[in-house]
Amino acid sequence: MTSSGTVSAAGTRISRHDDVLVAVISGELDMTSVDGIAATLFDELGTGPGGMVVDLSVSFLGSSGLSMLLELYRRARRAEIGFALVAVEAAAVRPLTASALAHVLPVTGSVDEALALVRQNRD
Template sequence: MTNTDFPVRRTNTQIPAQSGQPEIVKSNPTDLAITLGHTAEGVPVLRVSGEVDMRTAPALRLEVDRAIARRPMLVLDLTGVEFLASAGLSILIELTRRAPETGLRWGAVATGRAVLRPLEAVGMLSVIPVYPTVTDAVAAVNAGQP
């Protein structure tokens, strides 16, 4: 099994700005599921569920890189993440660090302890642009706010 042998569902569906929680479908609790959608305004939204650790983070990094290669904006919906290890944190930190130099506008959506606690523990909760809803993150990205 390679680092990208996880269920990655790529879609071209539009995600309304007022959408609710995504439907999370996994066959195994340790799977990483990533769904790509776009808002009506064209903002890419990656919905992530499962565990982001050293085994699954490369698949997430690949999808993030693909999404921002097309357009330097991204909403990363982490509401379905059940575990966020240092490998996942490094992706978020890297996005934050390269945003000013590349013009990337992005935001993460997180409400659960599985994501917020690790961010808080490493002192990044006030640095990484985290929003409570996809709607809030999309609005910030569209406004050019980190």
């Protein structure tokens, strides 16, 4: 929720870089927005892309968002689809670090780094 009391819902913008899907999540990724974002990302993962990069350009990342990212990573690994996160904003870096998920999930500092990691891991 913003300081004015209005809800800032998360949104997802999807693009492709060759066969790698890049999803940019913006806004607040919390229990009120995670279901819609998860459905979109799980559906996209189901299409069998060559890899998936999730750019966390969020203003808030709650525990439900962290759980969704962990499940997305698990599904990608099970399907042998390369996966990486981009986390630059403090709103994404802090919860990933505090939860120790930054040591579990492949986290990078840019989309270019994430694309290189995804491509390297599948070769």
